Amino acid sequence: MAKGKSGNGDKDKAGLAALSPFELKDELIKAAGGGAVARPANASMLNAGRGNPNFLATIPRHGFWQLGLFAMRESERSFAYMPEGVGGFPKREGLTERFELFVRENKGVPGISFLAGAVSYVRDQLGLSAGDFLYEMCEGILASNYPVPDRMLKLSELIVGQYLRREMIGEHPFVGEFDVFAVEGGTAAMTYIFNTMRENHLIKPGDTIALGMPIFTPYIEIPRLNDYQLNVVNLNAAVENNWQYSKKELDKLRDPKVKAFFLVNPSNPPSVRINDESLEYIAEIVKERPDLILLTDDVYGTFADNFVSLFALAPKNTILVYSYSKYFGATGWRLGTIATHRDNVLDRLIGELPKEAKKELHHRYESITTEPDKLKFIDRLVADSRTVALNHTAGLSTPQQVQMVLFSLFSLMDTPDAYKNALKRLIRSRKKALFEEIGLTFPDDDENQVDYYTILDMEYLGERAFGREFVDWLLKNTEPQELLFRLAADARVVLLPGLGFGTAHPSGRVSLANLNESDYRAIGRAVRKLIEEYVERFNSATGKKLDKSKVK
Known part of the structure; x- marks a missing residue:
């Protein structure tokens, strides 16, 4: 992985650089499972890459x-x-x-x-x-x-709606009602929303959307596809700013060319919720730009303290996506929801489309309703999820909806939040163990930290520990993914590359949800050993005498 190689090595690097972090994970796993480095027969791979939790609601x-x-x-x-x-x-x-x-x-x-x-x-x-x-x-x-109604079973929608009110809105004032569409996890929600927005002319090739970066990788990849061909403006949250958006970044949303803003809150991978000031700032921008569409993916909101969704502050402009997968340890169940306010900008914009576009959409949906022009956006999602013609067999399987309801009732009935607090203690103790072994300390008083994931930002942490000169040397003499492959090959530790999620610096995403505390201590020791090795190499190459033991 060192610089200076050519030929097939460069092709391999180019190919790896093009991979999604979730696909690159497989290459890292291969590196962790083989190679020339001798390992004890009982050594086990520590895969902190994918965020599948090792806990579940019993x-x-x-x-x-x-x-x-x-x-x-x-x-x-x-x-x-x-x-x-x-x-x-x-x-x-x-x-x-x-x-x-x-x-x-x-x-x-x-x-x-x-x-x-x-x-x-x-x-x-x-x-x-x-x-x-x-x-x-x-x-x-x-x-x-069959699922009847197809969008969601009648009482199930009411109960899941109550759960979303508690976890996503809380005590925040909220006027009006919202509809819920039960879908096959957050991934299906993303697929359906992009597709129906395109089919209904809310986005079209050449349009501009904004992404809150860093973000779950598919939000970066989908707009580039031939299906959409969208221009993207990035709103960058900075590690130096505790992963919050500055007002300067948020002001990019004032540009009338920006049709929609997609974000994950709390963020993936930094796992930091947007602070109240920024949420209110976005809501103020929406008042100036009432045509702006917002999509907030709040799957990690239930791990945050006092979480309030953007959906609560700008409900008429916001599509809420929520998945049960992480909080309840239910990735295999494929349980997700899409919620929209009953008075929303999507329906208004569809109603304001040019005559020819309305005629086209009338024809698209006329086989499923006698009044296709009045079909709500959320019901268009349902129809489009089954290519319209199969709308009569749309809907999430009913056993999945039953489990979703029982998860919701479990949370609603847990008035002291015993389950939630237990999970928070679990993942935060894992983070503490990880950083103790690396030799780093972090203030634990940031109320916006969620800690489902954590980012090991090599530039930020390296400069903090050893100074800018060391970081500049490190970036010059290593490939962005070299440290990850070294961890995989030498220590059998698998992390995901932060750059694949849109981070500004080379980094590794550590899931704090899928291993035990002793494993995170082992990962911390492996990371520290690698840091110490690069400090030794830096000292040898430059004649400096950095103290590798003084990570702080």
Whole structure:
């Protein structure tokens, strides 16, 4: 990986530089799993690259399985005379009483008390029918019917909406109602939103959008695709500014050429939530630019202290994307949501399209509604997700929606935030262990730090520890990805390149969610060893005498 090589080596470097960090991860894993460096037979690779958590919420999962058993008992009440294993739909009449009997019969079984509490919460706190809720959940978990309504099951949307209100809006004033579309994780949300914005002429090739950088890599890659061909303006959050956007960066949104602003909040990979001042500043810009579309991807918001989404401050201009994957340890479930205010800029802009564009869209959606011109943006998302023609079979699978509802109720019922606080303690203790072993200390009083990930910014940390001369030498004598490949090959530690997320400096993203505390200590020791080696090389090359032990 050293500079100065040519031929195939340069081609390899060019190819690696073009890879998404998630694809480069596979190359780093290969480097960590082989090579000429001798390793103990029991050495294990430490993959802190991808952000899949190693924790998960158990209580709502227990509830899911117990609900499934109850639903099966309900199904078997129909066609009971047939021995061939034929069941039917649950029966609405007497369902609540039979559920109460099921709870008494299974008292003490994991998940039962949670289910009983969930039904009580739905009835007593949300004011919904317990019988209607149980029927929707039983039919949903049996997967015995198409998702109806296709955007989201009726009571499920209300309950998930309450969860989003609590976690994304909190105590912030919020006027009006919003709609929710249940989707196959945050990745599906991104795909659907880009596509429907294009199909409805909200963005077109040559248009300009803004990205809050650094950001989840697909937001960088999608606009470049031939499907979209968008121009991108970057709003850069700086490590020197605690990963906050300056007013100068945010003022880029005042340019009328910028059609939309996409951001991840808290950020990925720095894991810092946008401070209140910046959120209010964006909301003020929106008042001046009421046509500006905002998309906020808030998957990490539930790990933050006192989180408030941009959706709360500028609801009529904002598309909210939220995924259950990280907080509940449910990446395999593929559970995500898209929410839009019922009075939103997207519907208004569609209504203001030129006559020819409206005619085209009328024809696009006329097979699914008698009033295609009045079809809301969020319902266009649903239709477009199934190429319009398959709109009648759209919708997230009903068992997925049931698990989403149970996750939501678990959080709503956890009034002291016991689960949330436990996760915060877990990941923050891991960060402390990592930096203790590197030999670095950080102030822990930044209320905007979330710590799901952390960034090892080699330029920023190197200058802080050893001065600018060392950093300039390091950048001149190493490739941006060399340090990552050295960690992989020598210490079997896999990190993702921060540059792939749009960071300004060479860096490594460390997920603090997917390994144990002792593993982060091992990663810290490996990083420190590598730093010390480069300090020795610097001293040898320059005749300086930096003290490698004085990392601070």
